[in-house]
Amino acid sequence: MTAKTVLIVDDEASIREMIAVALEMADYRVLEADNAQAAHAMVVDDQPDLLLLDWMMPGTSGIELARRLKRDTTTAELPIILLTAKSEEDNKIQGLEAGADDYITKPFSPRELVARLKAVLRRTTPTGVEDTVEIDGLRLDPVSHRVSANGEALDVGPIEYRLLQFFMTHQERAYTRSQLLDQVWGGNVYVEERTVDVHIRRLRKVLGDDHQHLIQTVRGTGYRFSTKE
Amino acid sequence: MTAKTVLIVDDEASIREMIAVALEMADYRVLEADNAQAAHAMVVDDQPDLLLLDWMMPGTSGIELARRLKRDTTTAELPIILLTAKSEEDNKIQGLEAGADDYITKPFSPRELVARLKAVLRRTTPTGVEDTVEIDGLRLDPVSHRVSANGEALDVGPIEYRLLQFFMTHQERAYTRSQLLDQVWGGNVYVEERTVDVHIRRLRKVLGDDHQHLIQTVRGTGYRFSTKE
DNA sequence: CGCTAATGTGACATTTTCGTGACAATCGCG
DNA sequence: CGCGATTGTCACGAAAATGTCACATTAGCG
Numbered sequence: 001m002t003a004k005t006v007l008i009v010d011d012e013a014s015i016r017e018m019i020a021v022a023l024e025m026a027d028y029r030v031l032e033a034d035n036a037q038a039a040h041a042m043v044v045d046d047q048p049d050l051l052l053l054d055w056m057m058p059g060t061s062g063i064e065l066a067r068r069l070k071r072d073t074t075t076a077e078l079p080i081i082l083l084t085a086k087s088e089e090d091n092k093i094q095g096l097e098a099g100a101d102d103y104i105t106k107p108f109s110p111r112e113l114v115a116r117l118k119a120v121l122r123r124t125t126p127t128g129v130e131d132t133v134e135i136d137g138l139r140l141d142p143v144s145h146r147v148s149a150n151g152e153a154l155d156v157g158p159i160e161y162r163l164l165q166f167f168m169t170h171q172e173r174a175y176t177r178s179q180l181l182d183q184v185w186g187g188n189v190y191v192e193e194r195t196v197d198v199h200i201r202r203l204r205k206v207l208g209d210d211h212q213h214l215i216q217t218v219r220g221t222g223y224r225f226s227t228k229e
Numbered sequence: 230m231t232a233k234t235v236l237i238v239d240d241e242a243s244i245r246e247m248i249a250v251a252l253e254m255a256d257y258r259v260l261e262a263d264n265a266q267a268a269h270a271m272v273v274d275d276q277p278d279l280l281l282l283d284w285m286m287p288g289t290s291g292i293e294l295a296r297r298l299k300r301d302t303t304t305a306e307l308p309i310i311l312l313t314a315k316s317e318e319d320n321k322i323q324g325l326e327a328g329a330d331d332y333i334t335k336p337f338s339p340r341e342l343v344a345r346l347k348a349v350l351r352r353t354t355p356t357g358v359e360d361t362v363e364i365d366g367l368r369l370d371p372v373s374h375r376v377s378a379n380g381e382a383l384d385v386g387p388i389e390y391r392l393l394q395f396f397m398t399h400q401e402r403a404y405t406r407s408q409l410l411d412q413v414w415g416g417n418v419y420v421e422e423r424t425v426d427v428h429i430r431r432l433r434k435v436l437g438d439d440h441q442h443l444i445q446t447v448r449g450t451g452y453r454f455s456t457k458e
Numbered sequence: 459c460g461c462t463a464a465t466g467t468g469a470c471a472t473t474t475t476c477g478t479g480a481c482a483a484t485c486g487c488g
Numbered sequence: 489c490g491c492g493a494t495t496g497t498c499a500c501g502a503a504a505a506t507g508t509c510a511c512a513t514t515a516g517c518g
Contacts, residue, residue, distance in 0.1 A: 172372070172373045173372050173373055174372070174373055174374035218374050219386070219387060220386075220387030220390075221374055221387070224373060224374065226373070228382075229382050
């Protein structure tokens with residue numbers, strides 16, 4: 001796996017320095033910028049994998065930059081973590097609305113930073129080349145985005161597709177509804193946990209009698225995909 | 230997901246109280262201690278999932294306790310959040326060097342506390358950290374949430390599962406019904422002690438003749454999980 | 459050996475969790 | 489804009505899990 005590039009945008013050099021050291025120890029490549037203009041240019045030119053963005057900066061503020069990047073389709077995919085000295089709820093909400101994928105309140109430990117960063121990258125990085133998965137006659141083809149059972153095409157909706165894909169690539173492991181919401185729906189969405197049940201149900205229905213046994217309910221916990229038992 | 234236990238260590242009862250209320254509303258189990266000695270004992274005995282530790286306390290200071298815990302391999306994994314009234318950098322650095330995973334400056338909002346706490350727990354409880362345990366052909370796999378005996382799957386309910394997991398990871402030691410209620414059911418529940426007996430019985434039943442001898446009755450005390458005798 | 463307290467055991471009522479169909483809101487697209 | 493597809497939520501019932509009791513059995517003691 002190639003090293004990820006992280007662009008740090010903060011007007012205080014000391015903070016950039018501290019973060020840079022922590023990230024380099026964790027094997028990330030680091031770019032730095034001290035204002036929004038420069039940052040914007042670097043995003044376009046160097047295409048970092050993640051943006052660490054200070055909330056408050058002279059000139060264009062961090063949140064403004066975030067908004068701008070998220071509006072542009074060529075940069076909208078870039079995950080953003082906001083750094084903020086303020087811990088009020090308002091800012092958090094504003095930040096998330098602006099399209100940030102996470103936010104961290106200063107002061108924070110380097111360890112925390114790296115952990116959050118990993119988490120964000122994990123859920124925003126497409127797993128590279130997605131292979132076709134076939135289990136028990138059930139086949140999922142990421143290229144054509146189709147699912148078939150014993151050669152016959154199945155009609156699955158987008159969410160059911162992602163759910164099935166997640167399950168097929170993570171067999172033999174029980175997931176809670178909360179984890180599934182994180183992994184399949186994506187991090188910061190507010191959806192009822194029971195909604196997962198409904199989609200499980202829909203997926204099972206499409207899979208039909210031949211394959212619905214693959215999705216097992218783990219009472220008191222959640223669900224599991226498995227060929228066994 | 231089983232409720233996490235948080236040990237609050239602060240010499241001021243009012244602060245402990247405030248925190249305890251906030252945490253209980255967020256479905257955490259709460260333990261309290263008002264000095265470092267007691268705290269250390271509780272860490273060993275009750276094995277909390279997280280330590281909320283006041284910086285300044287009479288006698289052994291919070292930071293001293295943190296250092297001590299981090300030095301001992303049996304407690305080094307326990308995540309620690311330092312509470313401090315002082316916001317100076319020095320303390321922060323000292324705190325992080327002592328091995329604290331995060332620190333919070335008083336005063337703080339309960340909401341912030343819970344948020345930080347969640348974050349720390351999330352990143353210190355890697356989902357795969359629980360190892361599969363296998364004893365005498367009896368196997369419990371926390372990842373797939375499965376129990377099997379000599380390869381054959383066993384049908385255990387949620388409580389029986391947790392009970393067995395607790396026993397398998399705490400062998401050779403007798404536990405009272407009260408302790409089991411704490412550890413398996415979770416702190417603040419009101420259940421009859423005899424209920425433990427019933428679940429022991431149910432667990433023994435699913436374990437079958439092959440393995441039920443592993444759960445031994447300690448008359449006058451409680452139960453013990455052991456391969457011996 | 460008999461007595462008593464502790465534990466084992468089956469049955470039952472209650473609570474919790476899950477499956478399921480229906481429905482309204484929203485989205486994508488022609 | 490209008491249409492069907494997709495999605496999230498709810499309400500209801502079924503199924504599983506749980507807690508408690510009553511009674512049976514056992515261990516330990518004089």
